Amino acid sequence: MAVERTLSIIKPDATRRNLTGKIIAKFEEAGLKVVASRRLKLSQADAEAFYGVHKERPFFKDLVSFMISGPVVVQVLEGEGAIQKNRDVMGATNPANAAPGTIRKEFAESIEANSVHGSDAPETAANEIKFFFRDLDIVG
Numbered sequence: 001m002a003v004e005r006t007l008s009i010i011k012p013d014a015t016r017r018n019l020t021g022k023i024i025a026k027f028e029e030a031g032l033k034v035v036a037s038r039r040l041k042l043s044q045a046d047a048e049a050f051y052g053v054h055k056e057r058p059f060f061k062d063l064v065s066f067m068i069s070g071p072v073v074v075q076v077l078e079g080e081g082a083i084q085k086n087r088d089v090m091g092a093t094n095p096a097n098a099a100p101g102t103i104r105k106e107f108a109e110s111i112e113a114n115s116v117h118g119s120d121a122p123e124t125a126a127n128e129i130k131f132f133f134r135d136l137d138i139v140g
């Protein structure tokens with residue numbers, strides 16, 4: 001399987017509860033390597049742009065408010081089949097449906113405050129990585 005890169009965001013509900021290290025440990029245990037990392041606070045414009053594909057969805061406004069409510073940790077994860085592997089480690093969007101051992105099952109508070117975001121496909125991953133990082137910032 002090809003080595004891929006994917007974008008991960010550790011969301012404000014998780015940084016607020018000081019779970020950054022526990023979440024990164026889950027990525028590393030699954031064989032994903034953190035090749036870029038930054039902690040930052042999204043502006044409203046950043047969050048609206050990042051989640052632009054969801055702008056017609058009923059949850060968009062609340063999602064943006066939540067994502068700007070505290071710091072996030074944005075990371076590039078690298079590994080074989082990293083996009084799907086990260087999705088497997090995260091678990092289902094709604095923690096009520098997430099499998100045991102996944103990040104969302106163990107840590108998420110709700111479908112909105114679900115602790116992590118991960119890119120869903122190769123094209124999205126490339127665009128989402130570019131949203132936060134320059135090539136220079138990513139060291140494999």
Ligand code: CMP
Nearest residue numbers: 054059063093111112113114116117118
């Ligand atoms: P994420 O993977 O970051 O992508 C979009 C986010 O919208 C999702 O995780 C959830 O945190 C949030 N969200 C809130 N409500 C819903 C919903 N009903 N369906 C899907 N995503 C939702």
